[in-house]
Amino acid sequence: MTTRRERARAATIDEIKETALSLMREHGSTDIRFSDIARSMGMTAPALYRYFADRDELLTALIVDAFDDLGTTVAESRARASADDLSGSFLAVASAYRRWVNQEPQRFALIFGMPVPGYVAPDEGPTTEAARRAMAQLESLFAEAAARGMLGRPTIHEVDDALLGCIIAKQAASEPAEATVPAETFQACLHCWSALHGFVSLETYGHFGFLTPEARDALFVSTVRLAALSSGFPWSDPAPTLSMVTNT
Amino acid sequence: MTTRRERARAATIDEIKETALSLMREHGSTDIRFSDIARSMGMTAPALYRYFADRDELLTALIVDAFDDLGTTVAESRARASADDLSGSFLAVASAYRRWVNQEPQRFALIFGMPVPGYVAPDEGPTTEAARRAMAQLESLFAEAAARGMLGRPTIHEVDDALLGCIIAKQAASEPAEATVPAETFQACLHCWSALHGFVSLETYGHFGFLTPEARDALFVSTVRLAALSSGFPWSDPAPTLSMVTNT
DNA sequence: GCGAATAGTAATGACGCATAACACTTGTGA
DNA sequence: TCACAAGTGTTATGCGTCATTACTATTCGC
Missing domain, CATH: 1.10.10 (Arc Repressor Mutant, subunit A)
Known part of the structure; x- marks a missing residue:
């Protein structure tokens, strides 16, 4: 009430x-x-x-909101895609991430960049949270592909022992309800995230200025496609049309 | 004198x-x-x-220095690698980029992140310059591989027309003395840069905190390897030892 | 109408950029 | 050797901004 x-x-x-x-x-x-x-x-x-109470409290609220907004935006975009269409869902997730960052570069900087001058984070929580939520949709997409038995072998060489340990620890720490993926796929998933994040960072901060918007769109689709393919994610060429990238 | x-x-x-x-x-x-x-x-x-003269002039000097330092650090690291060993050179370039960013996160933020609060860049030059120099070593590495006829086909789908136009324009604008690479390879090169930049950004800002340093090293080598392979760059497995990543 | 929530005014204290006026150092030429 | 001048540094100062607090007035729900 x-x-x-x-x-x-x-x-x-x-x-x-x-x-x-x-x-x-x-x-x-x-x-x-x-x-x-x-x-x-x-x-x-x-x-x-x-x-x-003070400036920091407002900043903290803005950061938390940014987490939520990015997370829900990506999740909603995925939900709008046909659940059957794994390629489409993958592209939808990646595009939503990209679109959100392009539309909100300051909020992106707030959660993924250097801390604001006078601000000190309340605790270690939020930063880790950012990574977790950003990855969540990608990870669950892979989990779904795995559940359908459509996951191929990623083109990585082999999973390093040290990396393997961390992956197991992380999957053990996550909700038991969540489906898990093979370690090699999880590693490939990290590669996907890196590639996506790198593209989006460079684009947002203007380092792809020598490309026209159309060229950037094309490069983005190519980036996503390559990430999916090398991760063993079921990807169906021909790639979806550009309208899927810009719309929704 | x-x-x-x-x-x-x-x-x-x-x-x-x-x-x-x-x-x-x-x-x-x-x-x-x-x-x-x-x-x-x-x-x-x-x-x-x-x-x-004022605070901005100091900031500008710091930014210019950061460009130079990153550029020369990467170039020197490549020069120290055996010129015959293309895989080694590739890894050397990527590792130098990563190492520099890890050691100088603030300078990285200075040139690749959001602008400092009160600061306004003197002109459009420096920002574009950052992208150019960061790419230069990667690009020239591909050019050398091409000159030796060792460049394979990248695993990208096809080069979009809009992207092709930008690539041609950029290569025409660059020094005529520089050897060029096929458009599809240039695109793959951009993918490499994205992947590298993404990994380094996430790592530096602590979003790979759930991985141990050793696991991060392994993930890094895997990232570089995957980027090279999918770009058609001549990569020779087994991958170089980890000491190549941390040393030099 | 009462009282809590809310907003405004004024004041405080700190800080940062920038400049001007003044003083010391140092190298050099008469 | 001495004096001058360029270079360098300090103190004093103005100006503006901003966060924060104390106090007062107002609004609005109950």
Whole structure:
């Protein structure tokens, strides 16, 4: 049961966070000032302290939100793809990741880049969480392919013993309910993530500036395809049309 | 002919830059304050203005230095590898890139991450330059393999027309003296860079925290190997020993 | 109408960039 | 040897911004 007051308060909190994000986008950095936020909202800075104890608390909230948003965005995009179409689902997940980062470069920097100047993370949790959630959809996609017996051998050489130990430890630590994949596939999955993350990072920070948007799209599809193929993920050429990358 | 004064001045400039980098490493961000630098050097802040007109000029110098350092580090590491051993050279280049980033995460953020809060880049040059130099060694390695006729077909599907146009334009713009590679190989080369950059980014920002250092090394070698193989680059298994990754 | 939630005003304290005025050092030429 | 000038550094200062607190006024639900 939420009272009217509580709803108003929640709305204000949302507005503060939304305004902070707008200012980040405008200013092009992850740096924010209470005074700016307040001015932009037609308020005064001290009023914000009714909602956030200090600047760090607001930043923490923004980071947590970014995690959630990226995670749900990717998951939703995957859910929209036909469950039968594994290639399509794979591309949907990768595209959603890319699209989110392109649309929200500041939030991307917030969770995957260097920490903000004055900010110190509350604990080790959130950072690890970022990695976990980002990987989750990819991993579960592989698990589903494995469940259908459609997983091929990845083209990696062999799984190193040290790596194997970590993979086993990680899979043991994850929810027992989650289906697991062979260690070599998990490693290939990490390769996929690296490739995806690398492409997206370079693109977002403008290092693919010598490519036209269309060329970048083509390179992206090629990157995803190559990642899937080398991971033993069931991929069906011809590749889906570009509209799958830009739409949805 | 450098006078004694000029040498002293140059030394001071170096010390300022070095101190700024130390503070960055200490503080864990790319944010720096003149007052901190001066205090750390046993000087007062205004004295720094004898050497740098303002904070942005210092930042620009640091960025340019970072470009140079990364470029020469990678080039030197490649030069130390046997020129005959293409696999070794490839791994040397990738390892140097990785090592530099791991040792200098702040400088990496400086050139490949989001801009520093108050800083505005002097012009479009440096950013583009970062991409160019980082790619240069990889590209020339492929060119050399091509010159020896050892370049296989990359496992990419086909080169998209839009991408092809950009690649041709870029190769035409580069030094005519530089040997070029087929468009499909250039594209594969971009894939290599993405994979390398992605791995290094994730590792440096702690998102591979669930892996032990040894496991990360193994994953890195596997990443490089996979990138080379899928690019048609002549790679010889068994992979070089791990010492090649950590040493040099 | 009462009281809690909320917002504004004003004030405080700290900090950072940048500049100006002044003082010391050092190399060099008369 | 001495004086000058360039170079270097310090103290003092102005200016602006920002986070945060204390206090006061207002609004709004119950």
